[in-house]
Amino acid sequence: MKTDELTNVASQVRRDIVRMVHGVASGHPGGSLGCTDLLVSLYFQTMRLKKDDQDSVVFDMSGTDEDMFFLSNGHISPVLYSVLARRGYFPVSELSTFRKLDSRLQGHPATAEHLPGIRMASGSLGQGLSVAAGAAHGKKIRKDKHIVYCLMGDGEQQEGQIWEAAAFIPHRKLDNLIAIIDFNGQQIDGPTDVVLNNRDLGAKYEAFGWIVLHMDGNNTEEVVATLATAKQKSGHGVPVCIIMKTEMGQGVDFMMHTHKWHGTAPNNEQLSAALAQLDETLGDY
Amino acid sequence: MKTYTFTEKKDTRSGFGAGMAELGRSNPDVVALCADLVASLKLDAFIKENPERFVQCGIAEANMIGVAAGLTLSGLIPYATTFANFGSSRVYDQIRQVVAYSNKNVKICVSHAGLTLGEDGATHQILEDIGMMKSLPGMTVINPCDFNQTKAATIAIADYEGPVYLRFGRPVVPNFTPADQVFEIGKAILLNEGADVSIIATGHLVWQALEAGKMLAEQGVDAEIINIHTIKPLDKEAILKSVRKTGCVVTAEEHQMNGGLGDSVAQLLSLNHPAPLEMVAVNDSFGESGTPEQLMEKYGLTAASIVAKVLSVIQRKK
Numbered sequence: 120m121k122t123d124e125l126t127n128v129a130s131q132v133r134r135d136i137v138r139m140v141h142g143v144a145s146g147h148p149g150g151s152l153g154c155t156d157l158l159v160s161l162y163f164q165t166m167r168l169k170k171d172d173q174d175s176v177v178f179d180m181s182g183t184d185e186d187m188f189f190l191s192n193g194h195i196s197p198v199l200y201s202v203l204a205r206r207g208y209f210p211v212s213e214l215s216t217f218r219k220l221d222s223r224l225q226g227h228p229a230t231a232e233h234l235p236g237i238r239m240a241s242g243s244l245g246q247g248l249s250v251a252a253g254a255a256h257g258k259k260i261r262k263d264k265h266i267v268y269c270l271m272g273d274g275e276q277q278e279g280q281i282w283e284a285a286a287f288i289p290h291r292k293l294d295n296l297i298a299i300i301d302f303n304g305q306q307i308d309g310p311t312d313v314v315l316n317n318r319d320l321g322a323k324y325e326a327f328g329w330i331v332l333h334m335d336g337n338n339t340e341e342v343v344a345t346l347a348t349a350k351q352k353s354g355h356g357v358p359v360c361i362i363m364k365t366e367m368g369q370g371v372d373f374m375m376h377t378h379k380w381h382g383t384a385p386n387n388e389q390l391s392a393a394l395a396q397l398d399e400t401l402g403d404y
Numbered sequence: 405m406k407t408y409t410f411t412e413k414k415d416t417r418s419g420f421g422a423g424m425a426e427l428g429r430s431n432p433d434v435v436a437l438c439a440d441l442v443a444s445l446k447l448d449a450f451i452k453e454n455p456e457r458f459v460q461c462g463i464a465e466a467n468m469i470g471v472a473a474g475l476t477l478s479g480l481i482p483y484a485t486t487f488a489n490f491g492s493s494r495v496y497d498q499i500r501q502v503v504a505y506s507n508k509n510v511k512i513c514v515s516h517a518g519l520t521l522g523e524d525g526a527t528h529q530i531l532e533d534i535g536m537m538k539s540l541p542g543m544t545v546i547n548p549c550d551f552n553q554t555k556a557a558t559i560a561i562a563d564y565e566g567p568v569y570l571r572f573g574r575p576v577v578p579n580f581t582p583a584d585q586v587f588e589i590g591k592a593i594l595l596n597e598g599a600d601v602s603i604i605a606t607g608h609l610v611w612q613a614l615e616a617g618k619m620l621a622e623q624g625v626d627a628e629i630i631n632i633h634t635i636k637p638l639d640k641e642a643i644l645k646s647v648r649k650t651g652c653v654v655t656a657e658e659h660q661m662n663g664g665l666g667d668s669v670a671q672l673l674s675l676n677h678p679a680p681l682e683m684v685a686v687n688d689s690f691g692e693s694g695t696p697e698q699l700m701e702k703y704g705l706t707a708a709s710i711v712a713k714v715l716s717v718i719q720r721k722k
Contacts, residue, residue: 180477181477181478181479182477182478183478183479187477229505229506230505230506230507231505231506231507238477239473239474239502239506239508240501240502240505240506241501242501243497243500243501245466246466246470246498246501246502247470248470249466249467249468249469249470249471249473249474249498249502250470250471250473250474250502251474252467252470252471252474253470253471253472253473253474253475253476253477253482254474254475254477254478255474256459256471256474256475257474257475257476257477257478257480258478260435260456260457260475260478260480261478261479261480263478279466280464280466280467280470280498283462283464283466283467284467284470284471286462286464287461287462287464287467287471290462291459
């Protein structure tokens with residue numbers, strides 16, 4: 120897909136995010152908007168996904184013979200749900216059920232609801248990288264050459280379990296795993312540097328034995344190119360970690376440069392103001 | 405009273421190791437994980453024969469649970485192993501999110517459960533794990549009584565699709581169940597038919613219950629003895645059938661009174677067939693250092709304690 124097509128999808132996904140969160144007056148728009156370009160690039164360009172003979176994506180829990188994605192910071196579920204729906208895993212109209220009773224779109228991703236695209240529950244932070252390591256290890260045992268991607272938050276790096284996994288993955292030579300850290304510098308209580316400074320995350324991962332790449336996560340061309348580089352570097356005995364600089368709230372001016380929209384829903388006026396900045400490209404649900 | 409004999413005393417964890425060795429040969433999907441306690445978990449034979457299906461995780465139990473959950477996606481059957489304390493309370497949130505709530509086919513197999521780790525003391529013992537695990541929706545909780553039954557359970561859970569918590573111990577105990585006894589998850593085993601009281605025991609306390617049965621018979625008390633190797637799902641029919649006949653119950657377990665087998669039986673009876681109940685269990689206390697025998701004595705987890713509770717509960721029958 121060309122870059123302008125990816126950005127068109129991203130614009131629609133951002134409209135979905137603010138509308139979903141507004142529709143139920145709860146959810147996490149800030150990080151979702153910041154990670155939109157990455158998830159669109161992954162699902163519409165980078166990942167090799169299982170398809171039927173009509174070229175439509177199909178989902179099975181095993182993820183055998185295809186790339187797999189794990190969202191560790193499950194609170195940015197709106198962006199994942201929108202991208203999965205727009206990619207064809209389930210009806211786009213279902214996005215209107217987000218966080219509502221009896222919905223498959225739980226506040227945080229859940230397998231219990233059998234939503235295609237979700238292989239592991241996440242929400243309690245720090246666990247996704249371990250799960251991705253297990254999935255990557257399983258692919259090694261099964262001699263499946265596909266890649267496992269895992270997105271984490273930067274605030275999430277404060278969880279100790281992350282560092283158990285960060286040591287385990289290079290030690291086991293899981294070079295079919297690409298970890299991505301959303302470095303937006305914000306968490307619920309304020310800037311990450313103030314709450315609990317992660318210091319130099321790239322240096323830490325390198326010290327654990329990872330190849331570390333950096334990219335601007337809100338520049339689609341750079342995201343696609345960096346993911347391609349990461350794939351090239353995979354398969355040579357060393358896992359790759361991408362530190363992805365993003366802006367929380369990207370695409371909606373009043374949600375940017377602050378942690379205040381981490382977990383806050385827009386009211387009616389704020390929704391109108393946000394939608395005015397985001398082109399409807401694929402049709403609203 | 406039916407007579408039970410044993411030819412040797414063996415540790416239940418060696419039953420686990422023997423089961424793993426057999427699974428290594430019979431089931432190519434089984435993968436073992438461990439957190440730096442290979443010798444304690446008796447995994448040597450499995451690892452020697454199947455090095456490519458062993459994942460050493462180091463002293464990092466939270467990561468081990470996540471890795472196990474991820475491994476299930478390829479259709480593999482991970483057995484995540486460590487001491488019971490570090491495989492339950494230390495990683496409860498991990499088990500909750502990526503094993504139970506995500507309904508993954510992970511087998512959490514833990515040794516040194518209960519009090520009888522002995523000299524290491526309370527930090528390395530656990531008396532709360534059954535309660536924690538049985539409160540997780542969808543979790544199966546198994547606590548076998550001897551070497552043979554632990555081996556059989558280890559093999560049987562590979563064929564069951566879903567999360568399992570299998571706990572066993574360190575000390576040697578009489579190995580009395582038949583080596584060829586089929587292990588059926590959730591199916592209680594009636595060890596002795598009796599009319600006066602139902603003794604419902606699990607794990608290391610099953611042998612103590614049989615010893616108590618002999619002592620009671622000498623006093624003219626005819627005890628029904630049931631081995632509950634699966635605490636969840638509980639074999640409700642077997643327990644209710646027994647209690648409807650005997651009219652009173654003593655439960656026995658190497659666990660806290662709160663949250664253990666006794667709690668499960670109490671709930672079952674309250675809802676279906678109220679009857680006098682007494683519990684042999686640890687009463688709201690941590691363990692301490694000592695030999696397993698000393699600890700069982702001090703905390704009242706003995707045949708003599710079961711006898712005393714039986715004599716007391718029979719008095720409460722109407």
